[in-house]
Amino acid sequence: MTIFSILDIAGTAVFAISGALAAMHKRFDPFGVVILAIVTAIGGGTLRDVLIGRLPVGWMQDMTYIYVILAATFTAFVFRDKLLRLRKAFFLFDTIGLGLFTITGVELGIQAGLHPLICIILGTMSASFGGVLRDVLSNQVPVIFQKEIYALASIAGGTLFLILLETGWEQDIIYVLTSLLVIVIRLLAVKYDWSLPQMNLSDRE
Amino acid sequence: MTIFSILDIAGTAVFAISGALAAMHKRFDPFGVVILAIVTAIGGGTLRDVLIGRLPVGWMQDMTYIYVILAATFTAFVFRDKLLRLRKAFFLFDTIGLGLFTITGVELGIQAGLHPLICIILGTMSASFGGVLRDVLSNQVPVIFQKEIYALASIAGGTLFLILLETGWEQDIIYVLTSLLVIVIRLLAVKYDWSLPQMNLSDRE
């Protein structure tokens, strides 16, 4: 098992947990919980694979993804009292997923021979799409459209990834470092309340 | 014409009617009605074909789908007074579509050489996606996320389908039996108000 699959599957697991938490918070029935966990976990990878023509999509060809999603959802269900009380749990799982899926998205873009800028966009899209689906389906404003520096963290990680590739470092180290960068930026952004200014256009008139 | 195409086209027709009814109920203009009928009818099959890489998607390569959708929408329009007054009509068409598209989704998964569990997921996704699009676009909470045992009926039918395939029975009989199972489970679930327990987590604290 390559470090690529490990990151991709770990990202799948944490997004499944974030989806399950969102669904339990909204009191979906058990099947609703499983469905939202699946959609959140496979959403980004599915979009990524479809856009680059890697079909049938990855999770259909390797059963590990589905087993991991079901196990993660079950875990979230068992520890739901603890996890739902921890207000930061949902946020943490979503953030780890963002970091991991950014890097696997960029990596698959490189393998498909795409331009570096496209790879970064692909990474950002595939890292955030599962969360967008989760938020839309559970009737929340998608996190990516809120104040937090969500997309920026992903773009920064993708950019560092492409830069480090030029250094010739061991690829596994680069994967881990850049995923961590995304996660750390987002955690710090929320902790210290970093945010980009809103477009206060009408106020000025 | 194979029984597979017949089921796929019949599913398309009933979903078109359910989409047209939803649009007329919300007083969309005539083009809005046609568009919602089309989106509901082709949504599931499109997702299915894209995920497994059966491109261009099925309804683009066989005009029967479009003609059937237009005819079904016209029929729904002509009988709108009767159909909109029958509160169960919408529900019935949606349920038949669920049954038929579950089985055609599972069947295409098998043909693509996918794992049985993936086939069931593919069947459930393609059976419910058109309805999700219909509900989102007509500003309803998707049926699949409500109390009724919607996804479970689809999963049960897909599972029975895979089991019966092992028996060596005539495939056409299996198609019909398993589609009927999905339809009957959902009808009974609503009639006797079967439902899965909600996640009443916050209440317990």
Added chain:
Amino acid sequence: MTIFSILDIAGTAVFAISGALAAMHKRFDPFGVVILAIVTAIGGGTLRDVLIGRLPVGWMQDMTYIYVILAATFTAFVFRDKLLRLRKAFFLFDTIGLGLFTITGVELGIQAGLHPLICIILGTMSASFGGVLRDVLSNQVPVIFQKEIYALASIAGGTLFLILLETGWEQDIIYVLTSLLVIVIRLLAVKYDWSLPQMNLSDRE
């Protein structure tokens, strides 16, 4: 550079501006503005390319699209005071995008050997999908589902395109004429308040 690419890229630019305007109107943060501009601009073409199996999708293989989107978004940002005050600006950019993407959608359908009716549907879907995404993500009712003759303009243009192809005229002229037809129909429809009757069904009972 063919006239096809010019129309496709111009459509991308105007949809990017319409997305940026919608985001600034809703006071998204700068990254939200860029993201909504990108999604609006590439949404329709992405759907179109995925449905016909033209993968990786067009904007991933030609950097012009991304550069044009970024430039258009920057322009919208610089002139935001003027553009947001002009109530018709948003509407105008959306309409030009509708006209251009209808024709490029129909053209790619023809190249994929699809039935003329499918080509028109493909053109209409790809012309309106970016706007649907934009409206859903900025929490508006999609324009295509409102009273204005949005889809009809697109269908009329696609139909004229297919008819003129039979005349043997120069293709570039046909492209321009039919795009203009879509734009003019929609502008006139709004100016003179043309609209299709709503389905006033419940009133009659």
